[in-house]
Amino acid sequence: MKESEELQQLRDHECESGCLTIYLNTNQAQVDQKKGEWKIRLKNGLKKLEEYLESSSSDEWNGYKDIRKIAEEQILNAQTSLPRSLIFVGSAKGEWTLKKLQVTVENDFRWEKRPVLDQLEEKIDKFPRTGILLIQKQDVVAVETSLGEVESESVYSWDVESEDWKMYQGSGSSDKVGPAIHKDQFDQRFDANQQRWFKQLASKIQKKAKKNGWNGVYLVGSPDQTSEFEKQLTLNNVEVVKKNLTKLKSHQIIDELFAS
The missing domain is CATH 3.30.420 (Nucleotidyltransferase; domain 5)
Structure with a gap:
């Protein structure tokens, strides 16, 4: 699939109950990643989002918990052949995409109505x-x-x-x-x-x-x-x-x- 088609599919990935976007640096060549520190960053990033959403509606809260579970499972399953970074996009409806990249990204965890694609678009341009x-x-x-x-x-x-x-x-x-x-x-x-x-x-x-x-x-x-x-x-x-x-x-x- 060409990048333009893939980007458009992600842009169309809208959900009123919320979309989870994760940019995770998993580059094992970096000094601060030698001992699997990316797992700690994943856990802490998701925990901060959870704290942020504690006062949300029950639908949004339950949607986040469901897609968070999927995100953790899919990302941890990828650790046997880790790329330099991972991008996860998933909605409260249960739809999700995991993209492996051989370029590095900045760690970022977002919960919005639409996927946050700024870093991905930047990498595609570069x-x-x-x-x-x-x-x-x-x-x-x-x-x-x-x-x-x-x-x-x-x-x-x-x-x-x-x-x-x-x-x-x-x-x-x-x-x-x-x-x-x-x-x-x-x-x-x-x-x-x-x-x-x-x-x-x-x-x-x-x-x-x-x-x-x-x-x-x-x-x-x-x-x-x-x-x-x-x-x-x-x-x-x-x-x-x-x-x-x-x-x-x-x-x-x-x-x-x-x-x-």
Whole structure:
């Protein structure tokens, strides 16, 4: 689901009896989170809301208690594979959504008529759907990311026999390579045909970017490869990163590019 659709669904999540919104920082890499302090913050945040609602109507009070129980259960169930943060939105009617994020948020606990989406909207603006292309001459790794998460991975490998790029889809695709060819022979052919071959791939990438709504693209690799590939792209918001990140996993590449 695209972010705009997901946001709209949350905006429509109105409840007169009340909506619970929780932003919870669960980033285990932070010093103050090493011993599971997020559990204490969760407990204290919900307790403060409970104290605030003690004088509310019985319907609102009971609605809060019910959705609070669901929130605690769902958040605690997520602790076996904790992301950097969690966002929980639930209504007194029992409808709820739990979103895991690989970007950090500020702890916040709110009870309103509508979900409080300011932080989520801010993160979507800061970490929009983006393409990352690792240019490796014969192989180009494409990573699609949104909100700091890996949405998809694929590898475009140059096939010498068909003289076209073949795409391998999936999380293990970065381990796939094209057919073996003598390096000197390939380098000579590649140098002679680089512009034409990159132009073929750029066309495929641009179709993918348009279809999936990329906000921009990062070209990562050696200066000569990234510069040449950039010439073949007509996309907006293209940023060239002249680094060798091929030994990093996709989520590590995202961390490197979007470090904040």
